[in-house]
Amino acid sequence: MAMKIRMKQSISGADFSLSPGDxxxxxxxxxxxxxxAAGVAEAxxxxxxxxxxxxxxxRPAETRG
Structure with a gap:
């Protein structure tokens, strides 16, 4: 099973594109x-x-006046 990572920076290849947070x-x-290790992703x-x-x-509607 491969390690699951969350991207910190965008990265793309021939058949994929990943954005920060993916x-x-x-x-x-x-x-x-x-x-x-390069700081591009986190575990x-x-x-x-x-x-x-x-x-x-x-929250109740704000009233002014």
Missing amino acids: ETERFSDDEAGRLI VVASTAPKRERTTKK
Whole structure:
């Protein structure tokens, strides 16, 4: 299984284009390690806890005067 990384900078090739914030597993572990070492990407740590959905309270309309 390939290492999952998150891009810090844009990178593109013949058949792909990745923007900052994109997560991918398309690179081998060696290549992903080189991208991380160069500061182009960062490793994504898998979270074991499920994501929680959060709601926000609706603020009352602002009145001036």
